[in-house]
Amino acid sequence: TTLSTTFLGQTFASPLFNASGVRCFDKDELNSLLASASGSLVTKSCTREARTGNPEPRYVATPLGSINSMGLPNKGYGYYLDYAKAHDYSKKPLFMSVAGLSLDDNIAMVAAIRDAALPAIVELNLSCPNVPGKPQIAYDFDAMDRMLAAVSAEYDRPFGVKMPPYFDIAHFDLAAEVLNRYPAVAFITCINSVGNALVIDIEREEVVIKPKDGFGGLGGDYVLPTALANVNAFHRRCPEKRVIGCGGVRSGEHIFMHLLAGASLVQVGTALQEEGPGIFARLNAELAAILERKGYASIDEVRGRLKTL
Numbered sequence: 325t326t327l328s329t330t331f332l333g334q335t336f337a338s339p340l341f342n343a344s345g346v347r348c349f350d351k352d353e354l355n356s357l358l359a360s361a362s363g364s365l366v367t368k369s370c371t372r373e374a375r376t377g378n379p380e381p382r383y384v385a386t387p388l389g390s391i392n393s394m395g396l397p398n399k400g401y402g403y404y405l406d407y408a409k410a411h412d413y414s415k416k417p418l419f420m421s422v423a424g425l426s427l428d429d430n431i432a433m434v435a436a437i438r439d440a441a442l443p444a445i446v447e448l449n450l451s452c453p454n455v456p457g458k459p460q461i462a463y464d465f466d467a468m469d470r471m472l473a474a475v476s477a478e479y480d481r482p483f484g485v486k487m488p489p490y491f492d493i494a495h496f497d498l499a500a501e502v503l504n505r506y507p508a509v510a511f512i513t514c515i516n517s518v519g520n521a522l523v524i525d526i527e528r529e530e531v532v533i534k535p536k537d538g539f540g541g542l543g544g545d546y547v548l549p550t551a552l553a554n555v556n557a558f559h560r561r562c563p564e565k566r567v568i569g570c571g572g573v574r575s576g577e578h579i580f581m582h583l584l585a586g587a588s589l590v591q592v593g594t595a596l597q598e599e600g601p602g603i604f605a606r607l608n609a610e611l612a613a614i615l616e617r618k619g620y621a622s623i624d625e626v627r628g629r630l631k632t633l
């Protein structure tokens with residue numbers, strides 16, 4: 325059996341890589357992902373200028389996952405573009421996550437990435453839930469439409485979008501209708517954290533993160549079924565596009581679920597944060613064992629095979 329697959333014309337030895345934001349803030353973290361058994365790596369969502377982000381504590385792990393309100397801390401897009409320029413693409417593909425604070429910022433950043441003419445793949449983050457005062461774009465369908473019209477006009481290459489979870493069939497329909505207007509949107513990464521959850525410590529009778537009165541994005545076991553639903557909803561509605569699964573992955577079985585639901589590649593967030601880059605060797609082995617046991621020769625054969633009753 326093989327874990328290798330091709331995606332946007334590039335070869336991935338494994339379908340697994342980090343979720344943007346997790347262990348990808350600077351070149352040391354990115355190089356530890358490069359040295360891992362991941363099939364790829366994605367940079368921390370970047371803005372035009374560097375940001376320190378929200379006050380700490382801003383990430384906390386819980387028995388069932390994690391809560392975060394990082395506030396988009398990053399080195400600024402120039403730093404990640406320099407990393408992308410220096411990257412050896414024969415080792416593994418690289419994604420750049422872009423999360424401008426305005427449409428103009430996204431245009432400026434993707435223009436610079438375009439001009440660098442690199443094999444790097446852009447993942448446009450439409451779903452950051454933690455910048456105070458900035459409602460996330462993907463919950464405003466008109467704003468998302470305007471953003472995609474502007475970015476696809478400027479960035480003359482295939483790119484992807486990082487989407488938040490939706491919870492209503494009508495919203496799956498509306499979001500897919502917008503995305504399907506843009507053939508340049510070649511992939512959809514589902515899901516970002518489940519926004520604005522609240523974790524409470526009863527001993528202290530307190531919230532656990534400082535920003536936003538303790539409200540933050542949820543990851544981990546809590547979100548797996550919602551992630552699978554979003555992967556499958558967009559897989560069904562956007563047959564011309566690929567889907568990258570993200571959310572709740574901690575084992576080979578979870579990856580297999582995402583593949584059945586329609587994912588082409590699979591990102592790991594909370595579990596990577598907690599276990600470290602060594603997780604990719606474990607997950608590759610667990611996934612390969614499942615494929616062997618079930619008689620699949622490649623992960624491509626699994627994609628979208630989920631049966632309904």
Ligand SMILES: O=C(O)c1[nH]c(=O)[nH]c(=O)c1I
Nearest residue numbers: 393394395396452454517541
């Ligand atoms: O708070 C963050 O930095 C953050 N946190 C998330 O959970 N998702 C995001 O897209 C972002 I940009």
